Amino acid sequence: MRYLPLSNIERADMLARIGVASIDDLFADIPADKRRAGLADLPTRKTEMEVERLLGRMAARNTAASAAPFFVGAGAYKHHVPATVDHLIQRSEFLTSYTPYQPEIAQGTLQYLFEFQTQVAALTGMEVANASMYDGSTACGEAVLMAHRVTRRRKAVLSGGLHPHYAEVVRTLSRMAEDEVVTLAPDVSATEDLLAAVDRETSCVVVQTPDVFGNLRDLSALAEKCHAEGALLVAVFTEALSLGLVTPPGHMGADIVVGEGQSIGNGLNFGGPYVGLFATRQKYVRQMPGRLCGQTVDADGNRGFVLTLSTREQHIRRDKATSNICTNSGLCSLAWTIHMSLLGSAGLSRLARLNHVNAVKLHEALESLPEVEVLNASYFNEFTLRLKTPAAAVVEALAARGIMAGVPVSRLLPGAGLDDLLLVASTEINTDEDRAALVAGLKEHA
Amino acid sequence: MLNRQGRATQPGEAASAVVHPTFTGNRALQQEEALIFEFGRLDATGVDVDEPVAFTSRLGGLERRDGIGLPGLSEPEAMRHYVRLSQKNYGIDTGVFPLGSCTMKHNPRLNERMARLPGFGDVHPLQPVSTVQGALELMDTLAAWLLELTGMPAVALSPKAGAHGELCGMMAIKAAIAHKGEAGTRRTVLVPDSAHGTNPATAALIGFTVKPVPVRADGTVDPESVRALAGPDTAAIMLTNPNTCGLFEPDVVEIAEIVHAAGAYFYCDGANFNAIVGKARPGDLGVDAMHINLHKTFSTPHGGGGPGSGPVVLSDRLAAFAPVPFVVRTADGFRLVESEADAAGQGAQPFGRLTAFHGQMGMFVRALSYMLSHGADGMKQASEDAVLNANYVRACLADLLSQPFGDRPCMHEALFDDSWLKDTGVSTLDFAKAMIDEGYHPMTVYFPLVVHGAMLIEPTESESKASLDLFIAALRDLAMAAKRGDAERFTGAPYHAPRKRLDETRAARQPILRWTPPEPVRDAAE
Known part of the structure; x- marks a missing residue:
């Protein structure tokens, strides 16, 4: 099999070195009646050409x-x-690296994440951004959870202009976390009265611009109302490119800005992988979910970058973490940041x-x-x-x-x-x- | 010796040990690289876009008025910038990447080519289903493989990563409990101390209380500990198998029976599935839900921290609660069930939706390409080789390093503790950093938490014997250096990486999370 380097002679030598008679001795902890001899119901290995033929046939049944x-x-x-983007993200050192836990040999990933965070913050008009989320919809769900932590309230109000999938993600998460959600009726012409829906129990209002029906929304009055009631304004976008032309939510008083970054640097891919963008105010940074990259120095005093504020995260805080997130959308955020650097x-x-x-x-x-x-x-x-x-x-x-x-x-x-x-x-x-x-x-x- | 042109053909006599500082800070192929904000220009761009002719704006008075302030790069500048950054990174293609629990196996490039076929990569998730029958067929085929490999009856494909899969599985469990009218009472989730941090974080995220299960002296979970903790308040156990100590839980079947007898569910963290593909099936072990990291077991690239993909297989007790969307096969072809109402018509009671659209299609293509390439025989061989490689490393280091649970076979990763480093002045972290100088990515360190100074080595099946022999020899040399008191080789390491050890405390105390200009910069677009 072309991906497996060991020869049978080597396998035998290695078993001898380990001191067992057969490979099955290494699987002895699996209860004998549960051990399997193989996967009889599945086909055997295929050549590269055969796989290309098979998957090519499936691909050809779709309209690109x-x-x-x-x-x-x-x-x-x-x-x-741009062709440059897809070429660069396939560099082995980007493609086959891991979350940068060993920063001395991951400065490439860390530096582009620092650049990415800076670009996302500037684009959304916010102060800080994280190193990406799975996608826009899950970023939206995390934004609501974060607003609950900041305000110590548990009721989210969802605009009727929010993408219905995003609203469903928030409602699912909230139902499971036993938090309250109020969803306004579908709002085709951006005329809903969100201000009236905000009260002293409201943790956050979630509103999208451009909304799912395409309308652009001025969020300034809503932001004022939210702040007067002690709530946060969560602004969502699903078309990141709009921020190149339209007033960003950060300039209209939003406290958390989340959205889908796919438009920049990433293909359609039938829905994923995409890249969630997440930005907020400096004062809320310790309540943020996801990975954060920060600047520091090395032992020689040279500038370098590391993952930071990890005491928010699951691998340190376990059940007290701000989120269960471990993976972000690394390579998609690289594609995003390369495309953004090309555009300027x-x-x-x-x-x-x-x-x-x-x-x-x-x-x-x-x-x-x-x-x-x-x-x-x-x-x-x-x-x-x-x-x-x-x-x-x-x-x-x-x-x-x-x-x-x-x-x-x-x-x-x-x-x-x-x-x-x-x-x-x-x-x-x-x-x-x-x-x-x-x-x-x-x-x-x- | 000189050649005919009078040029020396051998190195000079200069002391090769002296490190000469360079003017640029570069060291030959290792280039220092500024941030794009420090050398890009606000009027530069590497993408030619025609300036649109005059038009009527329909922006409703919401035109962006600041200049955004993002510098651009021409294409050659961008290419060089990112290539230089890439050269500061270590990847699987660079060398041995034995990061325990992360399964850093070879990423076949055939998979990349397949994922980029326009019929997969250039298809919109909301195109009419009549135009994406091949995409749905791919999802259905991947699902069938996953079910066969795990021996489970149902799978939810949409979770975006392992932790998202955990969330999916635990939500299905919570929905099933609510369906039985036990939402008010079953609120505790048992999690062994050796678990990944995502397990307790996931359980807590959806309102469960986490009760730790102690790990017994041999690194596995004692069914009696579970029996003592499981009761009418128990919602589930979250058990990793093979576990994070690199061991197959020998009493997993009994643990499943205890949990089920208590009316609770068995969530299995499938992060380590690579050890047992074709050797055992979670469905035969009593598992109710298990996520599968396609980016571990099925070789989709880790990409510097994602994207992942975490489909969740579900038992009959949980299948009805799987989230939307899902693919169904009809007489007229494949169909997507996207709404809860539609799902109800199919007899399902989905707990909701986890993400927009249908999941990580790009990863599905890569994973299926891996599965087809290996076939049943190749995947079984891959698991056997992964376990063989780990045990070979373990056996060859056993006389120098200390194993917390005795000299016994492991699964696909070998676990050592730091007791062998006692009184050497060298810590696990120092040892890991010295491995960087030897050209290796360090193993996972300080995890699992139940082992002091843990070093978790997962070589995967992708390493050749020659590669492992050199790796082992290097580790043996380092271990002997530590033992004979050569602490300096470790405490200052890495010496040869693009950066010396980085100050993480400073990064956390004074967080600098974005670049800010040293002085106000005027935006040319204004």
């Missing part, structure tokens, strides 16, 4: 985003990732503007269609359409024509009576031809 006019978003976005502020804001322009162009093209209505007063690169027929059927019909039209709201909120709504995202990848194809498809099927 780049193979179609593509307008699917709702929490994951198709963007162009200048490239980032240009790319963000291009996304917005493409969405505006699509909006304008759709205005000619009586079959659809754009519901948003504001948006970044995604908005909500009202169709005259159920959106799910329209999406299927367009998929059959090779057009990926978007996400029917009914897929995220089944049974909510929003079957005629379609979320449509437009990024830098979309061309005029893509837009024309979508408009023509909607004209025929919507």
